[in-house]
Amino acid sequence: MEAYKHKRKMTGDVFTLNVISYVFCGLVALLCLIPFIIIISSSFSSEEAVLQNGFSLLPQDFSLQAYETVFREPVVVFRAYATTILLTLCGTVLGLLLQTMTAYVLARKTFTWRRAFSFFFYFTTLFSGGLVPYYLLITTTLGLRDNYLALLLPLMFSVYNLLIMKSYILGIPDSLIEAAKIDGCGEFRILFQIVVPLIKPALATVGLFIALAYWNDWYNAMLYIKEENKYPLQYFLYQQINDIEAYKKLIASGNVSSSVISSVSLPTQTLKMALTVVVTGPIVLAYPFVQKYFVQGITIGAVKE
Numbered sequence: 001m002e003a004y005k006h007k008r009k010m011t012g013d014v015f016t017l018n019v020i021s022y023v024f025c026g027l028v029a030l031l032c033l034i035p036f037i038i039i040i041s042s043s044f045s046s047e048e049a050v051l052q053n054g055f056s057l058l059p060q061d062f063s064l065q066a067y068e069t070v071f072r073e074p075v076v077v078f079r080a081y082a083t084t085i086l087l088t089l090c091g092t093v094l095g096l097l098l099q100t101m102t103a104y105v106l107a108r109k110t111f112t113w114r115r116a117f118s119f120f121f122y123f124t125t126l127f128s129g130g131l132v133p134y135y136l137l138i139t140t141t142l143g144l145r146d147n148y149l150a151l152l153l154p155l156m157f158s159v160y161n162l163l164i165m166k167s168y169i170l171g172i173p174d175s176l177i178e179a180a181k182i183d184g185c186g187e188f189r190i191l192f193q194i195v196v197p198l199i200k201p202a203l204a205t206v207g208l209f210i211a212l213a214y215w216n217d218w219y220n221a222m223l224y225i226k227e228e229n230k231y232p233l234q235y236f237l238y239q240q241i242n243d244i245e246a247y248k249k250l251i252a253s254g255n256v257s258s259s260v261i262s263s264v265s266l267p268t269q270t271l272k273m274a275l276t277v278v279v280t281g282p283i284v285l286a287y288p289f290v291q292k293y294f295v296q297g298i299t300i301g302a303v304k305e
Contacts, residue, residue, distance in 0.1 A: 041059045083232050
């Protein structure tokens with residue numbers, strides 16, 4: 001009887017602890033959602049209301065002016081979307097392929113030069129040639145000015161992602177790979193039919209990192225792309241904000257006629273919120289497809305040594 005009461009008490013304590021934990025985590029999650037709610041509500045507010053009352057959780061003086069400004073030329077926006085989506089898809093697939101194959105080779109103890117190559121990759125994280133030699137390499141040596149490859153190649157390979165992949169592959173027992181070799185499997189078959197299915201969490205994590213890098217990239221476009229019809233989404237929207245800021249400076253300096261001033265409304269704060277929604281919305285939708293792998297053994301701070 002005493003054992004039963006003790007067991008029942010322990011069950012009640014565990015239930016209470018679970019309830020408290022879920023409530024606490026739920027409140028933290030709601031707090032994390034507040035900035036996103038403010039961004040969305042502000043994007044549907046008028047510029048005058050935001051400037052007068054500041055940002056709020058609910059739209060003030062509901063307006064679509066910011067989105068009308070963003071999609072003033074819808075064909076150009078969708079073309080920038082298409083450029084970014086294609087770069088993200090191609091870059092993620094090719095980046096995962098290259099980094100997985102490289103990590104597999106560096107993780108194989110039978111590879112004689114694995115320490116030398118590992119040092120070579122690690123060395124590049126400490127020292128670089130600098131921006132000017134890198135710019136000359138892309139534009140002059142490789143001749144990739146105004147070329148989509150100038151946006152694709154720089155982000156395709158990351159030593160940090162390589163280390164994540166290599167660390168995870170090192171966790172696979174060598175006996176499994178040796179058994180496959182005894183059965184007559186070649187290196188490519190071992191990699192794609194045995195290793196890859198076992199490192200899905202690492203693939204999901206690194207793939208998400210690569211996809212985010214491509215989706216958020218605007219710096220390479222600023223350096224190497226001059227043709228507007230080749231702008232990726234981030235740089236196109238960045239240019240929109242710069243154009244509006246420049247036009248407002250012209251208005252403030254008195255270099256624009258009053259008739260033009262009265263006919264033009266230039267949102268700035270609400271436009272930034274709308275651009276945030278337009279830019280981050282699609283990539284946020286990709287997270288649910290990979291988040292399940294984060295609880296299967298790999299996060300940024302839980303990589304195997």
